[in-house]
Each structure stands twice: as C-alpha cells, then as structure tokens.
Amino acid sequence: MQAPSKYLPADERRAVTVEAVIELAAQQNPSEISTAAIAKHMGVTQGSLFRHFTNKEAILESVMNWVAQRLLARIDKAMHAQTTATASLRAAFMTHIQFISEHPGVPRLLFSELQRKENTAAKKMVNALLSQYQQRLQQTLEQGKDNQEFAADLDVKAAALLFIGSIQGLVVQSIVQGNSDTLLQAAQDTFLLYQRAIEAR
Numbered sequence: 151m152q153a154p155s156k157y158l159p160a161d162e163r164r165a166v167t168v169e170a171v172i173e174l175a176a177q178q179n180p181s182e183i184s185t186a187a188i189a190k191h192m193g194v195t196q197g198s199l200f201r202h203f204t205n206k207e208a209i210l211e212s213v214m215n216w217v218a219q220r221l222l223a224r225i226d227k228a229m230h231a232q233t234t235a236t237a238s239l240r241a242a243f244m245t246h247i248q249f250i251s252e253h254p255g256v257p258r259l260l261f262s263e264l265q266r267k268e269n270t271a272a273k274k275m276v277n278a279l280l281s282q283y284q285q286r287l288q289q290t291l292e293q294g295k296d297n298q299e300f301a302a303d304l305d306v307k308a309a310a311l312l313f314i315g316s317i318q319g320l321v322v323q324s325i326v327q328g329n330s331d332t333l334l335q336a337a338q339d340t341f342l343l344y345q346r347a348i349e350a351r
C-alpha cells in the first residue's frame with residue numbers, strides 16, 4: 151500500500167485505515183492485526199490513528215460498516231437489474247463472489263469476528279449484515295415461488311441459509327487452498343446446482 155499523505159482529511163484517513171485493515175487481513179490472521187501493524191502498513195504513527203479512532207475495536211467497527219454498506223449496495227443493484235427471481239439470485243451470488251475476489255481480506259475478517267466470544271460492536275454489525283442479507287434472499291425466494299420459478303413447497307428460510315452457506319463454503323475452500331483463481335468458475339457451477347435444487351419441477 152502506498153503511504154498516504156500525513157495531512158488527509160478525517161474522512162479520508164478513516165477510509166484509508168479501513169483499506170489497510172482489509173489488505174492486512176488478506177495476508178495474515180485478522181485477530182493478530184495490531185494498531186501498530188495498521189499504522190506501519192499505512193506509513194503513519196499509531197498516534198495519528200488514535201486521532202480518528204478511540205481504539206482497535208472502533209477501527210474494526212468502521213471496517214465492518216464499510217463491508218456491510220458496500221456489499222449490500224452492490225448486491226441490491228445487481229438484483230434489481232434482473233427481471234426474474236432466478237436471475238436476481240444468480241446476480242447476488244456472483245456479485246458476492248466478485249466482491250470477495252476483489253477484497254480477499256473481507257471474509258477472513260468476518261469469520262474472525264464471528265468466532266469471538268465477546269459481543270463486540272463489530273460482531274453485532276456482522277450479524278446484522280447476515281440478517282439483512284438473508285431477508286433479501288427470502289423475499290426473492292418468495293417471489294420465485296409466487297412466479298412458479300421455484301418449488302411451491304420450498305422452505306425459503308432454509309434456501310436462504312443454503313445460499314449463504316454455499317458462498318461461505320467456496321470462500322473457506324479458496325482460503326484453505328490459498329488460491330482464489332478458480333473461485334468465479336466454482337461459483338458458477340455451485341449456483342447451477344443450487345438453482346436445480348430449488349426450481350419448480
């Protein structure tokens with residue numbers, strides 16, 4: 151990461167800090183990222199970080215807020231551009247995977263927060279993100295049932311969980327293998343299987 155100016159406005163400084171944390175999370179265990187490491191990655195002092203964030207938890211909260219806003223906005227835009235429920239789900243699936251491909255540190259951060267025992271503000275934000283995401287999926291699945299695209303007896307709650315779980319599985323596999331090059335193709339194949347499982351017969 152190129153060292154930012156030491157005289158960035160507050161909003162830009164916070165945005166650059168978020169970017170730094172996501173970049174670091176792609177390279178190391180997110181739980182081990184210290185404010186010293188963040189400052190070093192940015193080419194600034196810890197003191198300059200603490201002028202914009204009270205502590206590391208506040209930084210993580212900003213990161214999760216950034217992720218939630220960007221991911222849901224991109225998914226909403228992709229889904230609303232479609233004319234069928236099936237196409238909307240496919241667009242959401244591939245948009246999510248594309249977002250992860252562009253920001254590989256994001257899923258590592260999300261998994262790290264969800265594993266923490268403490269109910270931190272960042273963890274609450276991750277859970278809120280998952281809940282809002284699931285609601286969007288369930289609404290689309292209900293529309294698909296109404297349009298007879300999906301099976302009439304489809305359990306939309308279970309189908310939404312399977313959708314998110316399929317993405318999580320692909321991401322975990324790419325992390326374990328240390329290779330995200332085949333993620334997009336694997337996502338296309340996985341969504342096809344998912345579509346066949348829920349579509350009307």
